[in-house]
Each structure stands twice: as C-alpha cells, then as structure tokens.
Amino acid sequence: MIEHIHLKIVQTVDQHGSLTAAAKELCVTQSALSHAVRKLEQNLGTDIWLREGRSLRPTQAGKYLLHIANRVLPLLDHAESKLKQIAQGERGTLRIGMECHPCYQWLLKVVSPFLDAWPDVDVDVKQKFQFGGVGALLDYEIDLLVTPDPFYKSGLCFNPVFDYEQVLVVPKHHALTTLQYAQAEDLRDQTLLTYPVSTDRLDIYTQFLNPAGVVPKRHKTSETTDIMLQMVANNRGVAALPRWLAEEYCAKLPLAVVRLGKEGIAKQIYLGTRENDHNIEYLSAFIELARNYKHPPEANRSSGS
Incomplete structure (x- = not known):
C-alpha cells in the first residue's frame, strides 16, 4: 500500500538528490529511510530508483510515483490546512495566482473591499504562478487564477469579469x-x-x-x-x-x-477556479465582487493623455 510518507520520500529525494539529504530533510535516519524504500519496492514488485554511485535516477515506476506525489501532496496539505481552519472556526485563505502582470493594480482594488466584507478570510497572492497558473490551479496550489487567456480544461471554469x-x-x-x-x-x-x-x-x-x-x-x-x-x-x-x-x-x-x-x-480578464469549489462562499463572493467592481471607464479616444 502506498502511504503519504512514501510519496513524501519520493518527492524529497527528487528535490535533494540522495537518500542522505532526504533523510536529513525529513528528520529521520538514513537507515530508516532506506528500510521504508526497500519495503515499498518489495510491495510494488519493482525498483523506484537506479543507483548510480551516490546519486539516484528514477525508474519508469519512480517517475510515475513522483508525478503522483507532486499532484497528491499539495491536495493533502490543502485539505489538512482547511480542516485545521475549520476546527479553529476560521474560513480559510483565498490563494490567488497571477497570470497578468498589469492586473496586480486592479487586484488590489478588489482585495480591499473583499477583506472588509470577509474578516475571517485571508488573501495570499502567488506571483510565482504568473505564467503557468493552470497547473497550479489543478494541483490545488492556488484557488483562483487571474488571467487574460483562459485555458479551458476539464475540472476548471473561467468567469469573465471585465x-x-x-x-x-x-x-x-x-x-x-x-x-x-x-x-x-x-x-x-x-x-x-x-x-x-x-x-x-x-x-x-x-x-x-x-x-x-x-x-x-x-x-x-x-x-x-x-x-x-x-x-x-x-x-x-x-x-x-x-x-x-x-x-x-x-x-x-x-x-x-x-x-x-x-x-x-x-481583451477580457477571467477568474479561473476549480469546478468542485463552486460551493465555497467566499470564493464565489470574490468573483461577484470582481464582476461588480467599477474599474476606471475606458475612453473611446484614439490618442492623447
């Protein structure tokens, strides 16, 4: 059976390059980590890595497991965070990814009234997703994507806001x-x-x-x-x-x-979300607020300041 720790090990080894470094990062002994890996490989009936000196190269099975780890672990972390927030009586954090450089100024003007209306919801803007936000949205690393170029994919929806x-x-x-x-x-x-x-x-x-x-x-x-x-x-x-x-x-x-x-x-600005998040009240409220925000009217003149 593949467990959370197995996925974490595979991801950490990929990030740090060796079992020794991964063991240090995970705060376990190298022998304990090696034992966990051997047991997983026995249960799966295949090797996860090929050992080349001190380095490890993932096998086909290892690459597939790493892909699963990179998709599943952010989702589990998100679920754990949400459950803790619920237990503490909090609604949570709205994580916004940006694929539109100039939209940051617009976003600030929408975030301010949103925070006033939802005092128990925090906002976190993830600028590192400026030009790859769809993957971050699918992987639960962000909850909302601001983009002028929607990429329609199963499980996602894009709402035009202006x-x-x-x-x-x-x-x-x-x-x-x-x-x-x-x-x-x-x-x-x-x-x-x-x-x-x-x-x-x-x-x-x-x-x-x-x-x-x-x-x-x-x-x-x-x-x-x-x-x-x-x-x-x-x-x-x-x-x-x-x-x-x-x-x-x-x-x-x-x-x-x-x-x-x-x-x-x-052009249009769109807010991208996951379809299965439609029942999150504060997320829907943010989209509605963005739709109703009266940004400065665009003049019809062709030139001049």
Missing part, C-alpha cells in the same frame, strides 16, 4: 500621438518595452506585430509597471498596456495612449 482594450503607451509628445491609430509598421523603428513574458503570450506580438510580419527595433523587458512607464516617459521606448491602467499613469506622467490598429485590441 473587458478592456490593449493600447500603446508612448511619450506625451511622440509622433504617434498625431495618428488616429498605430499600425504595426509604426513600431518597426521603436524600442518595445514589455513584461518578461515569452512573445507568444504577449498580445502586442500575437495580435498586432506577428500578423503583419513586423519586428520592433529592440525589445526590452521590465518586471514592474512603474519602471516600465518611467522609461517610456523618458523616451526610452513604448509599451502596450490595458487602457484603464495606461490612463491612470497618464495622469501622473507625461504619457499618451494610442489605439493599436483601426479596431483596437479587445
């Missing part, structure tokens, strides 16, 4: 501000500033530049919106952001927004 337009942000007196809208060709001689995301996940590439076969003169990345737009304001490049966020910064910095293409680039 529409927005992706626009080009340029210095206030940039030549592009005289146009009704920018064309892809207009960015050929520009430095494009983006978040550190692969280009196949950036709308400015997938929906604007790539279809026209245009590559900007330079492509630089920035981790933070503030630094990115300070760079733009100081004529170091242009950037693509949601109009509502861009116009917030236009009120503080010498910036302007320009529509991307004649029709613009229309």
Whole structure:
C-alpha cells in the first residue's frame, strides 16, 4: 500500500538528490529511510530508483510515483490546512495566482473591499504562478487564477469579469500621438518595452506585430509597471498596456495612449477556479465582487493623455 510518507520520500529525494539529504530533510535516519524504500519496492514488485554511485535516477515506476506525489501532496496539505481552519472556526485563505502582470493594480482594488466584507478570510497572492497558473490551479496550489487567456480544461471554469482594450503607451509628445491609430509598421523603428513574458503570450506580438510580419527595433523587458512607464516617459521606448491602467499613469506622467490598429485590441480578464469549489462562499463572493467592481471607464479616444 502506498502511504503519504512514501510519496513524501519520493518527492524529497527528487528535490535533494540522495537518500542522505532526504533523510536529513525529513528528520529521520538514513537507515530508516532506506528500510521504508526497500519495503515499498518489495510491495510494488519493482525498483523506484537506479543507483548510480551516490546519486539516484528514477525508474519508469519512480517517475510515475513522483508525478503522483507532486499532484497528491499539495491536495493533502490543502485539505489538512482547511480542516485545521475549520476546527479553529476560521474560513480559510483565498490563494490567488497571477497570470497578468498589469492586473496586480486592479487586484488590489478588489482585495480591499473583499477583506472588509470577509474578516475571517485571508488573501495570499502567488506571483510565482504568473505564467503557468493552470497547473497550479489543478494541483490545488492556488484557488483562483487571474488571467487574460483562459485555458479551458476539464475540472476548471473561467468567469469573465471585465473587458478592456490593449493600447500603446508612448511619450506625451511622440509622433504617434498625431495618428488616429498605430499600425504595426509604426513600431518597426521603436524600442518595445514589455513584461518578461515569452512573445507568444504577449498580445502586442500575437495580435498586432506577428500578423503583419513586423519586428520592433529592440525589445526590452521590465518586471514592474512603474519602471516600465518611467522609461517610456523618458523616451526610452513604448509599451502596450490595458487602457484603464495606461490612463491612470497618464495622469501622473507625461504619457499618451494610442489605439493599436483601426479596431483596437479587445481583451477580457477571467477568474479561473476549480469546478468542485463552486460551493465555497467566499470564493464565489470574490468573483461577484470582481464582476461588480467599477474599474476606471475606458475612453473611446484614439490618442492623447
């Protein structure tokens, strides 16, 4: 029979590379750990690792068991945490994963009234899931995923919460501000500033530049919106952001927004959840609050700040 400790051993050996290191991490003797492994291998009728000197290489069975451990252990940890919270009279923690860099400012404005309405629920934002959140959601590492690009998969549902337009942000007196809208060709001689995301996940590439076969003169990345737009304001490049966020910064910095293409680039923000979590009251309440939050209205003008 495969037990919790067996999965923990397999995962810890994979993380630390040897039985000796795993035993130290799990606070057991190496002999006790080796005995547990031998007994498991006997019960399964197959080896879990091939021993190569001091290192261990997982067999096919070991790789499969590691996959199970990585899926099951977070779920068990989550269940244990939830049960402890219930026993202590607490509702729990809403763990939010981000797949949308500029949405962090929007999220802060939704979290504040949520915390006021649900004083017995904490919020934890997991930024390390910025660009791989579906797996984290399926593995119970997060409870809610903020994303502009829903990935429909069995067991998950995605709720649209608001529409927005992706626009080009340029210095206030940039030549592009005289146009009704920018064309892809207009960015050929520009430095494009983006978040550190692969280009196949950036709308400015997938929906604007790539279809026209245009590559900007330079492509630089920035981790933070503030630094990115300070760079733009100081004529170091242009950037693509949601109009509502861009116009917030236009009120503080010498910036302007320009529509991307004649029709613009229309997007939506979605909140992804697990289907079997639909009965969690505070989770449903957060989604409803996000839907009703009145973010700054997006102007219809094509340029200007």
